[in-house]
Amino acid sequence: MTLKSFLQRLWPIMPTIASLAFIAALLLAFGADPRTALEAVWQGAFGSQDRILSTVAFWVPLTFCAIGLMLTFTAGLWNIGIEGQMILGALGASWAALTFKDQPAWVLIPLEILAAMMAGALWAAISAILKTHGKVHEIFSGLALTNLAIILTNYLISGPWQPPEGGSFRGTAPFATAALLPRYAESRFSPLSLVLLTLAFIAAAILLGNTTWGLKLKALGRNPRSAFLLGVSSNRETLTAMLLCGAMAGLGGAVRVLSWFDSLRQSISGGIGFLALLVVMLAAYRILWVPFVAFFFSAVLQGSITLQLRTQLHSSLGGILTGVLVLFTLLFGDLNNLKRLRKSARNE
Amino acid sequence: MHVELQNIRKHFGSVKANDGISLTFEPGRIYGLLGENGAGKSTLMKILAGFQPADSGHILLDGQPAHFANPAAALRAGIGMVYQDPLDFPPFTVLENFLLGKDRRLALDFRAASAELKHLMGRYGFEIDPQANIQSLSLGERQQLELVRLLAGGGRLLILDEPTTGISAEQKDALFASMRHMARQEDRTLILVSHKLDEVQELCDHAYVLRAGGFAGEHPLPCDNNLLVEKMFGQVPRRSPRPALPLETNLLELQQVTVRTPRLTLQNINLTIRAGEVFGLAGLEGNGQELLMQAIAGLAPIASGRLLLAGRDITRHAYHQTLADGVAYIAAGRLEEGLVAGLSLTEHIILSAPRVKQTFFIRWEGARRVTAERIQAYEVVGTPQSNADQLSGGNQQRLLFAMLNPDLKLALLNQPTRGLDVRSADYIWETLYRRRAEGAAILFISPDLDEVIERSDRIAVFSGGQMSRIVKASQTSAEELGHLIGGRQ
Structure with missing residues (x-):
């Protein structure tokens, strides 16, 4: 392996270094010490068992969404609506938790998960059908449906699902203990969610790498015209990819209500759906990288929450870092693409 | 300008595209560059035009070594290529495209550019409306525009890569006349890259022949076609007999x-094709033959009438x-x-299998074996793991035929x-003849x-959506077909 190809394999390292340097320069410009800030972030993410568990608990739904997005990105779909699909998943899980609240955990939890997956899939199906039958681009329908999902959440919280003591617009009353995913050591992390995530990851990796369906998605994403002429039904593959992605996002939403929180809250998603888009881009659409990139994001974002306490820096620094990172990645990615395009054009 | 290529080498992976080629080009002459x-x-011409760098070797312009970082640098040195x-840029007008390559200032001088464009067009006998959109131009007209753009940019040596593919006979004549004018009157060097021998004989003064990445010989023109063919292929290729x-x-x-489409209507077409038959459709592009083919394939809706395949209404x-x-x-x-x-090629073969044979899980090993067999049967230069875009044009074509079930x-x-040379084309037909012997019918344009x-x-023959009477291939001539293409019955 030459140095060049080695660097190409490691190319996400380059934008990471570039964005860290950028952030460091930004901190210096404001008279802050980058090392202190970095230490504070590290402490915030991994400083104690509690912090580590928090980071992991944030990572689980993010990875669910990112895995789902791998399917739609492979098919060439810009499923921006994943945010709304995740919110719908949270609503689905909440509905099951409130409706079947007297059931034991072993009945209730599967019901909640099923409801969450179906609700997420439903929201994705609307986008998919609008695309295949109405020629509405999934970006537009996705954004609209995300807004609708937020409005729906607010309506439910302040209306039908408001706590008995009166609505505060902030959330429902906490669900019954049986409704929540069993958590580890008083933290927000549930080992069960990790088991589900592992299963979802393996299933998605196999679907993408070893099934005819996955191959069809790949063909569709790379050249819809050729894929069609090869006999790939774009409508069916679009619909199935979106349904599965919606179900994954729904699972992520369920984890948010049933393990991160204990009730349905106003901003239940925490922007994780949009964040997952960035994760997949940074992972260069390679599923094996997705969990790692998602973990990095979780650590940075969780770590910067404590930043303000320690360094007087605002906690949005984590958001800035991830944003800058993605911008640099896209920049480097496009440079790489450009080089590859030129190279392949020359090879003709 | 005297241009010399010295020992040019270019490898793509293990493929030696250029393996030490040296050629000389003198001003005022038209060269034919031949090869299958x-x-x-x-590859060689793209190196000369600054589109890609050579791995080793030199380009000398009037004895001075030159390095081109990109096509614009090559054009500044006087070398331009029409691809x-x-x-x-199709969304723009002819004039805007003309300006794109030459004016770097903020304020574009449309009037001067328009005058220059008209002047150049007039000098070479081209007729294009400067205000026309690129989309409305034919391929031949777009080539003319490219050529004029290169000339305005100071091109002393112009390379034309297969310029006669897809243009009309009149446009070809105009193109050749302008090329002669550029060489004889203006002392420029012209290189015609082609595998069509008749054209090279008609236009060029001297032929260079390449074979398998190396220099295979040269000859002043005109000469006996067979001399060139032997140099191109190492032997005179046989034509596969048509059983x-x-x-x-x-x-x-x-x-x-x-x-019916917004642009064209095919009215009441009656046609019967028999098993084992090869049926040819001729006509200028866009006169209905593609539409008919698409209608049969189910890609264009049939407004009325019936389509039967082996007696079944489809x-x-x-x-x-x-x-299916x-x-x-x-x-x-x-x-x-x-x-x-x-x-990859394997992935293509998997996708092209009939739906009933596709399994949920991919059986990679079996698929790779089938792909390897097809690769061998269709003589595709590639491996089951190669990507389709890594293949050369001819091999991509073979892959398409290898994917037929x-x-x-x-x-x-x-x-x-x-775009295939004689031998590759003949090979494709050989495989089609086999299909025909198995009972398949072939309809081709x-x-x-x-x-x-x-x-x-x-x-x-199709002309303006009208299908001509059906002629037997054994009893017709190119002349008769030419009349039919012109719409005369």
């Missing part, structure tokens, strides 16, 4: 088929249904319509040998009348 597909012609697919077949059973029947079948019926459609573009860049009833082929006559049993 993959001989290294385009097979013009590098213009006679009894044509008895009707396979495809069109009864009063009408197809009039309303959409494309994916006709695929045993019809295959190969479009004219390879990487745009048919192959997927970034997917065994139980094929009808093959619809739009320009099956587009070709702009090359000689090919249509040589390969078909029967021929129909």
Whole structure:
């Protein structure tokens, strides 16, 4: 392996270094010490068992969404609506938790998960059908449906699902203990969610790498015209990819209500759906990288929450870092693409 | 300008595209660069035009070594190239495209550019409206624009890569006349990259021949075609004999088929094609032959009439249904319509298998074995793991044919040998003849009348959506077809 190809394999390292340097320069410009800030972030993410568990608990739904997005990105779909699909998943899980609240955990939890997956899939199906039958681009329908999902959440919280003591617009009353995913050591992390995530990851990796369906998605994403002429039904593959992605996002939403929180809250998603888009881009659409990139994001974002306490820096620094990172990645990615395009054009 | 290429080498992976080629080009002369597909012609010319760097070797301009970082640098040094697919910007007008390459200032001087464009057009006998959109131009006109743009940029040596593919006879004559003018009157150097011997003989003063990445010989022109053919192929290639077949059973029947699009209408087409038959469709592009093919394939809706395949009514079948019926459609573009860049040959073979044979889980080992067999049978230069976009044009074409399923009833082929040299084209036809012997019918479109006559049993010509009377290939001539193309019955 030459140095060049080695660097190409490691190319996400380059934008990471570039964005860290950028952030460091930004901190210096404001008279802050980058090392202190970095230490504070590290402490915030991994400083104690509690912090580590928090980071992991944030990572689980993010990875669910990112895995789902791998399917739609492979098919060439810009499923921006994943945010709304995740919110719908949270609503689905909440509905099951409130409706079947007297059931034991072993009945209730599967019901909640099923409801969450179906609700997420439903929201994705609307986008998919609008695309295949109405020629509405999934970006537009996705954004609209995300807004609708937020409005729906607010309506439910302040209306039908408001706590008995009166609505505060902030959330429902906490669900019954049986409704929540069993958590580890008083933290927000549930080992069960990790088991589900592992299963979802393996299933998605196999679907993408070893099934005819996955191959069809790949063909569709790379050249819809050729894929069609090869006999790939774009409508069916679009619909199935979106349904599965919606179900994954729904699972992520369920984890948010049933393990991160204990009730349905106003901003239940925490922007994780949009964040997952960035994760997949940074992972260069390679599923094996997705969990790692998602973990990095979780650590940075969780770590910067404590930043303000320690360094007087605002906690949005984590958001800035991830944003800058993605911008640099896209920049480097496009440079790489450009080089590859030129190279392949020359090879003709 | 005296241009010399010294010992140019260029490797793509293990493929030696150029393996130490040295050529000299003198001003005022027209050179033909000959060679079969993959001989290294385009690679060498792209190096000369600054499109790609050589691995080693030198370019000397009037004895001075030159290095071109990009095509713009080459043009500043006086070397320009017209590519097979013009590098213009379709949404813009002719004038805007002309300006794009030359004016770097903020304020564009449209008036001066327009005057210069008209002047240059006039000098070479081209007629293009400067205000026309690129989309409304024919390929030939776009080439003319490219050529004029290069001339305005100071091109002293101009390379034309297969310029006569896809342009009309009048445009070809105009192009050749202008090339002669540039060489004789203006002392420029012209290089015609081609595998069409007759054109090279007609236009060029001197031929350089490349074979398998190396220099294979040169000859002053005109000369005996066979001398050049021998240099190109190492031997005179044989033409595969066309076995006679009894044509008895009707396979495809069109009864009063009408197809309407906003641009073109096919009215009441009646046509019967028999099993084992090769049926050729001729005509200028956009006169209805593609539309008919698409209607049969289920890609264009049939407004009225009936379409029968082996007695079954498939009039309303959409494309994916006709695929399942045993019809295959190969479009004219390879990487745009048919192959997927970034997917391996194995993945292509898996996707092209009939739906009933596709399994949920991919059996990679079996698929790779099938792919290896097909690669061998169709002599594709590549491995099951290669990506389709890594193949050369000719091999991409072979891959398309390797993807045709065994139980094929009808093959619809739009320009099956587009851009292929004699030997590759002959090879494609050999595989098609095998299909034909197995009972498949072949319906094909070709702009090359000689090919249509040589390969078909029967021929129909399209002109403005009208189908001509059907002629027997053995009893017609290019002249008769030419009349039919012109709309005369």
